[in-house]
Amino acid sequence: MTRPCLATGARLRYDEVREEHLLLVPEGAVRLNRTAAEVLELCDGERSLDEIVGALSVRYARADLRDDVRRVVDAMAARGLVVDAAA
Amino acid sequence: MRQHRPSTLIAELSYQCPLHCPYCSNPLDIGGEKYRRELETEHWIRTFREARRLGVLQLALTGGEPMLRGDLVELCAASRDAGLYSSLITAGTLFTRERAEALKSAGLDHVQISIQSPNADENDRIAGNRSFEKKIAAARLAKQLDFALTINCVLHRQNLDRIAEVLDLALELGAQRLELANTQYYGWAVANQEALLPSPKQLRRAEEAVQRFRERVGPKVDVLWVLPDFYEDLPKPCMGGWGRTAMVVAPNGDVLPCHAAATIPGLEFANVREHPLEWIWSSSDAFVRFRGTDWMQEPCRTCPLGRQEVDWGGCRCQALRLTGDAAATDPVCRFSRHHDRVISARESAQTDEFVYRTMKRPVRN
Ligand code: SF4
Ligand code: SF4
Numbered sequence: 001m002t003r004p005c006l007a008t009g010a011r012l013r014y015d016e017v018r019e020e021h022l023l024l025v026p027e028g029a030v031r032l033n034r035t036a037a038e039v040l041e042l043c044d045g046e047r048s049l050d051e052i053v054g055a056l057s058v059r060y061a062r063a064d065l066r067d068d069v070r071r072v073v074d075a076m077a078a079r080g081l082v083v084d085a086a087a
Numbered sequence: 088m089r090q091h092r093p094s095t096l097i098a099e100l101s102y103q104c105p106l107h108c109p110y111c112s113n114p115l116d117i118g119g120e121k122y123r124r125e126l127e128t129e130h131w132i133r134t135f136r137e138a139r140r141l142g143v144l145q146l147a148l149t150g151g152e153p154m155l156r157g158d159l160v161e162l163c164a165a166s167r168d169a170g171l172y173s174s175l176i177t178a179g180t181l182f183t184r185e186r187a188e189a190l191k192s193a194g195l196d197h198v199q200i201s202i203q204s205p206n207a208d209e210n211d212r213i214a215g216n217r218s219f220e221k222k223i224a225a226a227r228l229a230k231q232l233d234f235a236l237t238i239n240c241v242l243h244r245q246n247l248d249r250i251a252e253v254l255d256l257a258l259e260l261g262a263q264r265l266e267l268a269n270t271q272y273y274g275w276a277v278a279n280q281e282a283l284l285p286s287p288k289q290l291r292r293a294e295e296a297v298q299r300f301r302e303r304v305g306p307k308v309d310v311l312w313v314l315p316d317f318y319e320d321l322p323k324p325c326m327g328g329w330g331r332t333a334m335v336v337a338p339n340g341d342v343l344p345c346h347a348a349a350t351i352p353g354l355e356f357a358n359v360r361e362h363p364l365e366w367i368w369s370s371s372d373a374f375v376r377f378r379g380t381d382w383m384q385e386p387c388r389t390c391p392l393g394r395q396e397v398d399w400g401g402c403r404c405q406a407l408r409l410t411g412d413a414a415a416t417d418p419v420c421r422f423s424r425h426h427d428r429v430i431s432a433r434e435s436a437q438t439d440e441f442v443y444r445t446m447k448r449p450v451r452n
Binding site: 007 | 092094095139140141142144145147170172174196197199233234235237263264306307309
């Protein structure tokens with residue numbers, strides 16, 4: 001995965017009613033924890049995986065978040081919800 | 088009991104439709120007086136906002152043919168404003184470039200186009216008009232405009248053997264979802280049951296084809312395939328349970344717990360012209376009547392499998408149709424004393440002739 005981006009039609013949204021982060025997809029919604037929501041927000045098809053990790057590390061005082069980012073991106077890609085913009 | 092929030096609003100914008108599908112889920116009296124006065128734009132827009140406040144996330148714009156509503160673009164914009172994810176459920180024949188582009192800019196998220204068969208002539212015979220070429224053009228256009236695209240095909244005895252072609256067509260069109268919807272027997276499908284019920288062998292072969300496709304293609308096309316409950320011996324939770332996840336708003340503004348609820352005699356439907364959606368969801372007769380488990384009779388009440396909160400007793404409309412009592416256990420269930428009626432329906436006489444959906448009630452019923 002070089003430059004991950006959300007699949008066509010997938011849209012991030014914070015649901016004020018249920019107070020949770022969601023990835024809205026055709027006829028469904030995937031519940032996200034805060035980390036997953038932050039990772040997916042950075043999956044814009046421009047940034048590489050390294051750049052996503054970098055951006056998050058700055059936010060979280062340099063903690064190495066590589067594994068977390070990988071896990072989120074891989075899990076979403078397996079469901080077809082994240083695709084590679086470079087492919 | 089904790090009350091659940093709805094996540095889906097199904098907005099039936101109009102019962103008008105250029106097609107005549109013999110399995111259409113719309114009621115048999117679509118042409119009747121009570122549906123003549125379609126809901127005004129401002130009522131729809133207010134309903135969308137109230138739905139979001141209730142917790143609704145998904146809005147299905149459907150019908151009939153929703154593209155026949157002149158204010159569709161405005162409604163899509165209102166849906167986006169309200170914070171809903173919108174799907175257009177269309178037969179595709181009116182999906183012209185000009186309108187599609189307007190819908191895209193208004194914020195429509197997802198387009199679902201139905202095909203009746205992957206074969207042009209068969210599609211047109213089932214739909215009751217020439218529509219195949221327009222549907223294919225619509226799917227390509229939706230793709231070009233970068234809409235999320237679902238292809239939907241309602242399955243029955245007369246097209247199930249073409250399932251491999253349906254799968255390949257969806258792949259070729261670039262659909263990210265394929266909804267293989269085995270016919271549900273309500274609405275017009277009841278009048279056509281003998282022409283639609285498949286053989287168990289057809290279903291088995293179709294299921295195998297789906298499996299092979301999934302292995303070959305992977306997550307690129309999400310194939311939704313659900314075995315029709317008629318061929319099982321435990322029911323499904325109809326609509327995710329009565330009054331638990333979804334609301335259907337008919338073209339006249341009546342709010343129903345499911346598409347077919349209007350067939351249940353004595354059920355009173357509140358209308359969005361007169362009541363806030365919140366009240367309709369929490370307190371109207373139609374939503375309260377079969378919500379939860381208190382209304383259940385035997386055998387559900389003392390279910391040997393403890394499935395009361397798994398399947399919620401199955402489908403109320405099916406219970407009514409096959410037993411005459413909407414509060415009975417769904418006869419798909421093997422514990423129902425009417426289960427034999429489901430078994431014998433599977434073996435019912437067969438015909439290839441359709442009763443087409445029109446604005447007039449069918450003669451045969
Ligand atoms: S099922 Fe067929 S007839 Fe019914 S609304 Fe859809 S396209 Fe029209
Ligand atoms: S008896 Fe009722 S609750 Fe039990 S499986 Fe059958 S339908 Fe479901």
